[in-house]
Amino acid sequence: MSNTLDTAKRQQFLPVPLVLLCLTKQLPVDVYWRSHSGADPVLLRGHNIEVADDEFPKLLASGVETVYIPRDQGEVFQKHLQDNVSNILSDTDIPIDQRMSFLNTTGRTMLKEVFRSDNLDKTLESVALLSEHMTTLISGNEVVASELLEVLNHDYHTYTHSYNVASYSMLLAQELGFRDEDELTRISMGGLLHDLGKLRIPNAILTKKERLTDAEWQTIQKHPTDGFTALAERDDLTFDQLMMVYQHHEKLDGSGYPVGIDGDEISVLARICTVVDIFEALTSNRPYRNPNSTREALDILDQLAPDKLDGDMVKCWKAIMQK
Amino acid sequence: MLESDYAEVVTLPAVGREGVVERMMRNLPFDVQIPRAKLEELSKSGPAVPTNSDQRRFVRFRQLKRAILKCEPTFPEVERSEQLSLGLITNISKDGIGLLYHMQLYPKERFVLRLENSGLMRFSVARCRKLGPKCYEIGATTATPIDIRPFISQ
Numbered sequence: 001m002s003n004t005l006d007t008a009k010r011q012q013f014l015p016v017p018l019v020l021l022c023l024t025k026q027l028p029v030d031v032y033w034r035s036h037s038g039a040d041p042v043l044l045r046g047h048n049i050e051v052a053d054d055e056f057p058k059l060l061a062s063g064v065e066t067v068y069i070p071r072d073q074g075e076v077f078q079k080h081l082q083d084n085v086s087n088i089l090s091d092t093d094i095p096i097d098q099r100m101s102f103l104n105t106t107g108r109t110m111l112k113e114v115f116r117s118d119n120l121d122k123t124l125e126s127v128a129l130l131s132e133h134m135t136t137l138i139s140g141n142e143v144v145a146s147e148l149l150e151v152l153n154h155d156y157h158t159y160t161h162s163y164n165v166a167s168y169s170m171l172l173a174q175e176l177g178f179r180d181e182d183e184l185t186r187i188s189m190g191g192l193l194h195d196l197g198k199l200r201i202p203n204a205i206l207t208k209k210e211r212l213t214d215a216e217w218q219t220i221q222k223h224p225t226d227g228f229t230a231l232a233e234r235d236d237l238t239f240d241q242l243m244m245v246y247q248h249h250e251k252l253d254g255s256g257y258p259v260g261i262d263g264d265e266i267s268v269l270a271r272i273c274t275v276v277d278i279f280e281a282l283t284s285n286r287p288y289r290n291p292n293s294t295r296e297a298l299d300i301l302d303q304l305a306p307d308k309l310d311g312d313m314v315k316c317w318k319a320i321m322q323k
Numbered sequence: 324m325l326e327s328d329y330a331e332v333v334t335l336p337a338v339g340r341e342g343v344v345e346r347m348m349r350n351l352p353f354d355v356q357i358p359r360a361k362l363e364e365l366s367k368s369g370p371a372v373p374t375n376s377d378q379r380r381f382v383r384f385r386q387l388k389r390a391i392l393k394c395e396p397t398f399p400e401v402e403r404s405e406q407l408s409l410g411l412i413t414n415i416s417k418d419g420i421g422l423l424y425h426m427q428l429y430p431k432e433r434f435v436l437r438l439e440n441s442g443l444m445r446f447s448v449a450r451c452r453k454l455g456p457k458c459y460e461i462g463a464t465t466a467t468p469i470d471i472r473p474f475i476s477q
Contacts, residue, residue, distance in 0.1 A: 225430045225450075228429065228430060229430050229431045232397075232398040232400075232401070232429065232430075232431065233397075233398060233399070234399070235399040235400075237400065238400060239400040239401065242398075242400060242401075246429070254453065258430075258450070258451075258452075259427060259451050259452055259453050259459070260452055260453040261427065261453050262453070265427070
């Protein structure tokens with residue numbers, strides 16, 4: 001009986017990472033918090049009441065990571081966030097690491113939401129918006145890779161992986177000489193979408209600790225094709241973005257999938273995506289293995305270049321990571 | 324074309340009594356470079372043994388036949404020329420074909436095929452795998468069932 005009551009109460013509230021609220025002065029929604037796990041949410045701050053600068057950061061420092069907003073105010077909150085993201089990201093008074101952390105949390109929340117929604121139009125809309133924010137932050141500032149690595153999450157969720165790969169792709173492309181902001185935004189979008197086909201793979205396979213069966217491996221290998229076919233008929237993506245989705249598991253020596261193309265047949269943006277995709281996968285937590293250190297991951301990339309990975313890109317990525 | 328050698332894999336129809344399609348087949352370049360390793364498999368006949376990765380629902384019969392191929396505009400960002408070219412059909416079933424072609428085709432991309440003594444057939448790419456330079460193995464399906472009797476009776 002009490003479980004049912006708990007569930008009902010929980011369903012009335014949306015959990016929100018507290019870090020999202022730290023950078024906004026006034027909130028158009030009521031904010032609740034729970035003193036301990038299982039406790040009823042209590043009102044912390046009513047909507048439109050000005051929040052003192054240090055109030056939420058202090059709460060965060062005390063160990064509270066999640067607060068709650070009433071579910072029926074969810075849309076108002078999303079709109080408030082989207083309206084404020086640009087202002088926050090371009091506010092140079094806020095330290096860059098805080099802005100990166102803010103975008104990471106906002107971005108992952110957005111991706112989680114749209115990936116779940118299974119609505120391609122909505123996904124593309126959010127991904128385009130998020131990519132513009134990434135461009136504002138990364139190309140407009142001297143972002144140091146080690147700081148970026150520090151603020152990013154490293155769990156195994158597809159939305160986390162996609163967010164990280166997009167950030168890394170942009171960083172690597174910039175270092176390789178891509179300067180045009182529109183191009184960098186397109187690269188970031190490609191990175192956010194590169195694993196779209198994975199959303200169809202059952203979690204039981206993605207998180208399986210034991211060795212995959214041949215059939216499961218075949219299912220995994222279908223994700224570039226599934227992602228490509230989901231996106232290819234759209235007219236709001238470029239050929240190179242589609243190739244980031246379709247070719248990011250191809251290798252220069254032809255040993256990759258789904259086609260086994262080699263050398264210059266693999267698009268430059270797909271090659272960028274491949275390098276950072278492998279790096280991200282190696283350095284993140286996976287249910288079936290512990291993460292590699294940055295050093296170990298770079299050594300593995302070194303072993304794969306130049307036969308399987310673009311040697312210049314790997315060198316460039318190592319230089320970025322060692323800055 | 325057999326890799327870099329010019330060895331004929333399929334016999335062309337005799338010149339003289341040929342129709343438009345036969346003449347086109349004779350004049351269009353055959354740009355596929357078939358890897359030597361594939362030759363033994365191509366020389367076999369009869370039904371093909373299914374494998375785990377097969378997505379075809381019906382029995383595939385080995386078949387070597389040149390066909391005229393034309394890509395149809397399918398995706399806004401994938402440019403295809405209007406030009407006709409030749410591909411080599413390697414197997415056929417009631418709902419699809421296996422084909423060797425000199426360039427990569429993308430999943431769900433549409434194309435039409437014209438074979439000797441048969442009408443136009445419209446296909447959609449199911450899979451594409453590179454076998455070597457200028458040689459891609461393409462599996463394609465059709466919505467209209469193929470009457471395979473003329474092919475297997477030859």
